[in-house]
Amino acid sequence: MLKSFTRLLFTLGSLALSMTAQANVQIFACEPEWATLAKELAGDRANTFAATHAGQDPHHIQARPSLIAKLRSSDLAICTGAGLETGWMPMLQRRARNPKVMPGEPGYLEAAGQVERLEIPAALDRAEGDVHGDGNPHVQLDPRRVLEIAKALSSRLQTIDPANKAHYLQRVEAFSRRWLAAIQRWEAQAHALKGKRVIVHHREWTYLLDWLGMQRVGSLEPKPGIPPTLSHLADLKELQADRIIVSPLNDDKPSTWLHEQTGTDVVVLPQTVGAVKGTEDLFGLFDEIIRRLTTGDGA
Template identity: 45%
Template sequence: MGALCSAFLTSAANAQLNVFACEPEYAALAQEIAPEAKIYSATSAMQDPHLVQARPSLIAKMRQADLVVCAGADLEIGWLPMLQMKASNNKVRSTDNGLFYAAEHIDTLDKLEHVDRSMGDVHAKGNPHLHFDPRRMLQVANALSEKMAALDPEGAAGYQAKLTDFTDRWQQAIPKWEEQAAGLKGKKVIAYHSSFRYLFNWLGIEQVADLEPKPGIPPSSSHLAKLVNRSQEGDVMAILVTSYQDERGANWLGERTDLPVLILPMSVGGNSDSTDLFSLYDSVITMLTEVQ
């Protein structure tokens, strides 16, 4: 009897999905839909998701994965293919099987018909930092639940139930966030990269300048001097950087313009308040409204 119970428990454990998330926001989303799954995030909110080393530990985790969940839109193009090759896990090589790109399930912003090296670190498939649009994230959640159900049909009802619960709580949170952020509409900011493009689009914030002269190019002295001139127009609310970006250019500009510099969490774990997707949104909107 004991051996039978042991075998049953082992079988149940093996039935759990093993999820490899490229970024912590997708680990958090997977956790909402499949709380019993084994979920591993390849990066933290303190890491630039464009730049990841194909470490042996990541290779080992991908080798064990049933499902790989990534932002897509070529955000991980510099490191994911190498991991896939070294892991030799055919289950997660194709989106026909266990590979999932969030960007393929929404309409991305800023698609480009033509890209060349002179343009810097841009993405032809659109801006991949889509997790700061709650409406698009709900579309991703629905698609991810379907993917999980396809990979684990026996767990389909459970994934659907968790998706329904997440959807209810998420849809209740959206109008509260929008009401809290209503005063941000029309505000202007200087930010680093296009990291918060979806957040700004959702809340009606205008990014009037970028700390990068070109995407992926660190701020230069001449570029920062131009931003000082732009700031003197008096309509900029704040300078924004993410939790993993170099703050030196932002601090230099802030000191010369008396503008506040906000370090916003880019993802779950980006600050002590951001422990899941809901608190990530809470934290970012609260930080922004405190300086408007």
């Protein structure tokens, strides 16, 4: 009797302990890569919700009521920014009426705002397609930039949840160590890719190519966000590229056509975590990108 009573007390005690230690912060992540990063940095101190999955195009998301409800109960929202979510996130923020996650608050973080951006247009002209005035938003595909974003996200967590500051500091330090070692490994594996000429479907690989020293010689889309046309594809035939890079979300007809015309191999690369098998976290994402680029697998 006494024994079971003690056990009961112990169980209640550890239950109370785990309730205080866990899930203080509710995180809303616009894209799966930031949800994964938030889990990495917060551990059991946060519940993380991913607003979109790898099978969705984050340029075009419906501001559904379920997303509004999730944002309403969040303490921290992390999005790509630089215009990527212009079509849906401002509307979610207006409707959720949650002052914690409005622009300018510590509870709203734009990843692209934390790093140097490429392809900032000299002048903004809608005729140039789906061009973002703040530069190319697809910053998740350069691991060096991901590390800067991780540090910014961790510091926001420390601001919002100061009671767990030591926990967040320890986690971001551990992540940085593992991540820097992984970057070294990836760079060594990808050495032979330097200078390779690629044609991309959408310009979402800009930061990846910049990191690896590869060169974009053309895009299947005549302008960002504008579907490929036959006359534009015909112009690409003379480019002598080493590879055509597409994501699993892209229509495969244009790349297949160009491959048939030129013999240039097509490589399907995961654009975020969960896009293909083996990319359940950020380490797996870059492992798989480098593996596919170096072996030509994933056609």
